Structures are given as C-alpha cells and as structure tokens.
Amino acid sequence: MEAVLILEDGTVFRGKGFGAEKEIFGELVFTTVMTGYVEVLTDPSYKGQVVMMTYPLEGNYGVKKDWFESDGIKAEGFVVRELTGKELDDLLKEYDVPGIQDIDTRFLTRKIRDKGVVKCCLKVGERIGNDEIEDLLERVKKYKDISDIDLVPMVSTRDVVVHKIPNARARCVLLDCGVKMNIIRCLLNRGCEVIQVPYNTSYDEILNYNPDFVLISNGPGDPARLKEVIRNIKNLIGVVPITGICLGNQLISLAFGGKTYKMKFGHRGGNQPVKDLETEKVYITSQNHGFAVDENTLPNDLEVSFINLNDRTVEGIKHKNLPIFSVQFHPEARPGPHDTMFLFDEMIKLKDRK
Missing domain, CATH: 3.40.50.880 (Class I glutamine amidotransferase (GATase) domain)
Structure with missing residues (x-):
C-alpha cells in the first residue's frame, strides 16, 4: 500500500503503508525511546497524536498483550523509518490504526525540533494522487489544535x-x-x-x-x-x-x-x-x-x-x-x-x- 504524511506547513512525505487502510488527523510528535513500541502505542497519553519513533527499526522483537498499557492502541497513527516483522503490522490492523514507513524520520525529527509539533494527516491506501493530497492539506489546516479537543x-x-x-x-x-x-x-x-x-x-x-x-x-x-x-x-x-x-x-x-x-x-x-x-x-x-x-x-x-x-x-x-x-x-x-x-x-x- 502507498502512504502519505502531510504536515500543516505543506510538507509531504510519501512512503509505504502498513496497518489499517484509512486516513487520520492528529498532532505529530516524536519519542526517543529505543524500545517499547507496544507500550508507546497503547499509552493513553498519546490519544489525539500521531507518534513517530526516532529509533530507525521497529517491530523486531514482536508483540505481546502483556506489554499493553491500556486496552488497545490509543495513538492515532504510527510513523517509522523501517518496519520489520509481521506482528506489529497485524497489531495496527487489529486496532484500525494506519502506519507509514520508508520516510526520513531523522529529517522529520529535526523539523519538529526546529518548528515545534505540527498538525498532520496520515493516509494509507492505493494510488494517492496529488489532487487528493491538496484536499487533505486543506483539511489539515482546518483541523482543531490539540488544546481544542476533549481527549x-x-x-x-x-x-x-x-x-x-x-x-x-x-x-x-x-x-x-x-x-x-x-x-x-x-x-x-x-x-x-x-x-x-x-x-x-x-x-x-x-x-x-x-x-x-x-x-x-x-x-x-x-x-x-x-x-x-x-x-x-x-x-x-x-x-x-x-x-x-x-x-x-x-x-x-x-x-x-x-x-x-x-x-x-x-x-x-x-x-x-x-x-x-x-x-x-x-x-x-x-x-x-x-x-x-x-x-x-x-x-x-x-x-x-x-x-x-x-x-x-x-x-x-x-x-x-x-x-x-x-x-x-x-x-x-x-x-x-x-x-x-x-x-x-x-x-x-x-x-x-x-
């Protein structure tokens, strides 16, 4: 599947999709933990946010429900440099959460550090054209700030x-x-x-x-x-x-x-x-x-x-x-x-x- 990550400032990242085939909106944030992707995804504090992992490889040690910090994934979406293994992909599918890989997460982290957290849209699907991206960008700009949402x-x-x-x-x-x-x-x-x-x-x-x-x-x-x-x-x-x-x-x-x-x-x-x-x-x-x-x-x-x-x-x-x-x-x-x-x-x- 294709995937696209669109930031409110107009920056667009095209990559490979995994998890659920859908579009979501949220605040893009990053975490620097080197392990714990299951705990991160199921942490209720990430509700309303699209989480990017700065560590480049995710999914390599599988998934266990014992690692959950709630009853399921609470993050709106997931951004990684490289996904390995099938279990993490299956986990996102189970909870209807989209993910994107094969993008430059180091560049994106530096951008957030310079500019601050940004609103974004993450879409996973087939044949995501430029006209659709333009429409999604306008919707991102109009999306509520996290301070305006009762989470x-x-x-x-x-x-x-x-x-x-x-x-x-x-x-x-x-x-x-x-x-x-x-x-x-x-x-x-x-x-x-x-x-x-x-x-x-x-x-x-x-x-x-x-x-x-x-x-x-x-x-x-x-x-x-x-x-x-x-x-x-x-x-x-x-x-x-x-x-x-x-x-x-x-x-x-x-x-x-x-x-x-x-x-x-x-x-x-x-x-x-x-x-x-x-x-x-x-x-x-x-x-x-x-x-x-x-x-x-x-x-x-x-x-x-x-x-x-x-x-x-x-x-x-x-x-x-x-x-x-x-x-x-x-x-x-x-x-x-x-x-x-x-x-x-x-x-x-x-x-x-x-």
Missing part, C-alpha cells in the same frame, strides 16, 4: 474498577484521566488497593471511598480544559493526601492557582535527566508530555521539587505543609528506566500524614 473523556474508565488485593496496607483512589496500567501494577505490588474512578468523579464521591490518598493520573491533551477536575482537586486539598503523575502534576498545580503552557515539542522518551532539588540526586526518567507547569505562577505554599536538567522546566512539586506532591515524569516507566519507582513507596507513605 480525556475518550480514554478514562467509564466505570469504577476496584483492584483488590489481600491484606492491603493502603487504599488509593485513582482519578483516571488516561492511566497507564503499570501505575496500577506498581501500587498493587506494594500492597496498595486501587479504586480506579472516572476522571469526572466528584470530590465527595472520592471521599466516600475513604482513601488513604488520591492519585491523579497521566492523560492526554491540555490540562486547562479539565476545569471540573481542577475544581474537584481544589475541594480535596487539605482533606486527603494527594499525589499525581504527568497530567496529574499539571492539574494539581492548576488547582492551586498556577498556570501551564504548551511546550515547543515536549518531552517524550526514556532518557530525560531530572534533579531532585532536596537531595541533589539526578535520575534518568521516562517522559511523555507536551505541556508544562509555569514555575513563576506557583503560589508560595508550593515548591518545585524536581527540575529537568536539559531545559530547567518543572518536573515535580510539593506542598510545604500538606501531604501533597506530584511529578511530571513517569516513575512507572514502561518503557524507560526504573530509577524513580521508589516514588510509589513515597505515595503510600502519604497515608501516615492523613
């Missing part, structure tokens, strides 16, 4: 899911804005029961579960759109310990009156260095976010706990008096380094400050 409702659980374990030593209510499954696994492995609730669950419903702490999960899109979630977090402040990961870090900051902004091309990969400002230790982290917290807008009772050593952006916050902290990176990894998994132990310790 969290598309990936959050619709039902309450109780992850029970025998002799649990803590109970977490997980506000699911698009949670990765390994976050739940990491808590369960540490003896913490997890009650997974929809993103728009009210604060009083959350408190009815008598949680030892509340975790605000990762997820896709612009955090400022989630006004109802922000209001609910405000009502939880000072009542129950709160923690968050990625989007959760941004939502907690917004609940305290801080602001967020869209980054030029974001942090997506498994090699991001962050510094713990209290211990001065440096960790290599897994990250996937296109928005960040504006440090200059944080109130005096919040302090920055981690910073990114590449660009000095906020990678974590904590309250000076209340049992509240959150991080921008992904301690659960999948894919990426496991350097910061100890933070799940710190989350559970919040119950001692309840």
